Amino acid sequence: MEAINKHMSRRTFLTGAALTGATAAVSATGLVGCAAKASEANDTSTTSADTEQAPNIAIQAVKVGEAGEPVRECDYLVIGGGNCGMMSAAHAGSLGLSTILLEKSSVTGGSSVGTEVTMAFSDCKILQECVDDPNVVNVSRPSGSPADIYTYFMMHNSWESDAELVSNYVLNNHRQHDFLYEHGAYPMMLLPSLDSPACGIMYEGQGIGAFEIMQKAAEEYGVEIITSAPATALVVDDEGAVVGAMAEIDKTESYVKAKAVFVGTGGFSNNTEMIDRYIPGYGAMAWKNDAHLAHDGDGIRMMLGAGAVESDLSLAQPSASSVEGVTWDTPIDKAAREPYLWVNSIGRRLGNEKWSVMDTMFKVGIKENDHIYFNIIDSAAVERMATQPLMTNARTVLGSPDPVPEMADELEKGVADGSVFKGETIEELAEAAGIDVEGLKKTMSAYNEMAKAGEDTEFFKDPAALFAVDQPPFYAFRLIPSWYSTLCGVKINGKIQVVNAEGKPIPGLYAGGLDSGEFFKDNYNHGFSGGCSGYSYFTGFFAADKAKEYIEGK
Ligand SMILES: Cc1cc2nc3c(=O)[nH]c(=O)nc-3n(C[C@H](O)[C@H](O)[C@H](O)COP(=O)(O)OP(=O)(O)OC[C@H]3O[C@@H](n4cnc5c(N)ncnc54)[C@H](O)[C@@H]3O)c2cc1C
Structure with a gap:
């Protein structure tokens, strides 16, 4: 399996990230990365989709007639091989959708390398069945009712989150954990969130351990995983439905045709121009802990170029404050x-x-x-x-x-x-x-x-x-101050569909994790610990359900 080295401990990673952060920030691909090539190419194309309304960071979608012959075809195309993308691909595969996953980096894993705890509620099998295992450190407490969790989350986000999205998260969160459990994931620690009615699961091997279970499941269900293959633009048909993506596969610009596309490229915390534009001040002074990851804003930019609209791009996931240059702990x-x-x-x-x-x-x-x-x-x-x-x-x-x-x-x-x-x-x-x-x-x-x-x-x-x-x-x-990553991307609805300026779903387009917005309406609340990866898992998992319904015309 071509996943991130599971022996790389979080502490090692964090130390390395702190030491290399400045270099990485300077050399970040940003707006001049692979994806930008597509933008530039399309900006000058007289036959590309209408660019009039697109924000200037958008990577304009390619019209299907301009995409060339597809080199690959599938039901479901996943862009991004991190937490939400791999979860989505694995579940889509289990649902019988022929699925391809494109990953920009040479390895899959994304932010799973840093993830410790993932949010769960009492209705998931792990919290029900593993609580008495003496090998599992259990400092959890029963989570509140769905109503408690829903209310807590909405209150902490000033009641501005998309209500259907939060409700679906609360009601469906257990499904991705049940999926992981059924495919071999096991907890090493069950723990409470700081002050919320939720709980967290730390899986064996932490985030990487859970990720490897996802990837193994995806491979078993026949998902084709292609690394070093950045998506560079979405492909749309004449009605504006998303029907695949352009990608660099084997260094060749290729059209991957799909009936539905899920985008989860992890936000824009390595894109210095977007940071300066949306969260000025977070770049130079604050530390980032994901500086090595390909969080270049590609997914958000590609979706904006297919008719999506920005959600709250000014939100971030804070980490702890510390002394510059001093190793954690x-x-x-x-x-x-x-x-x-x-x-x-x-x-x-x-x-x-x-x-x-x-x-x-x-x-x-x-x-x-x-x-x-x-x-x-x-x-x-x-x-x-x-x-x-x-x-x-x-x-x-x-x-x-x-x-x-x-x-x-x-x-x-x-x-x-x-x-x-x-x-x-x-x-x-x-x-x-x-x-x-x-x-x-x-x-x-x-x-x-x-x-x-x-x-x-x-x-x-x-x-x-x-x-x-x-x-x-x-x-x-x-x-x-330090921070992990940006938090929000384009607007989605409760069905994980990307919506346009009128709030209508863009057919065939789904987004999750840090590329999607309308869930968090404030900087990440650590009272809701594990909610970030929990949200990523959920959006990936639930999107596959909804994409299947879309593909089947339901
Ligand atoms: C150090 C650290 C610690 C964390 N700890 C926790 C925690 O304990 N609990 C918690 O809940 N959350 C935690 N988080 C946050 C959580 O991990 C993330 O919010 C979540 O995993 C993001 O998932 P994602 O799928 O959106 O992005 P990622 O997992 O980062 O995946 C995005 C993937 O997309 C790929 N990609 C980028 N551009 C392209 C492209 N053009 N084409 C194809 N692929 C592309 C990237 O290479 C990457 O693999 C932590 C984050 C970090 C960085």
């Missing part, structure tokens, strides 16, 4: 995300630090003018971290909250290499870190008074995490 990283006193460059406190896990502080941080903020600790905190369990903001499921006896030494190493700032006084610390001295002094004075009184009357932090920061020496960590 090392002592400095752990200390940096403990919920002590988080301030910005002018010394203003940012919020309830106990919620400094992922999305909340990401959103606060990304609003700062320079996207930078600081965590301030003192020597008492260092001693606490060396001897007591961390208050950990549990950024990673696998990160250990155990005390770090060597913390003081590690911080000194950080001071020496410049990743940690130190001062014997607040003034000295502020100057070393580049924080406004008077602003920080004022904030610390007020914060320490609240800590001594045992009540955070400002942001209501849990008293168990409210410690005075007043014992020299002081340390500061300069944090920058």
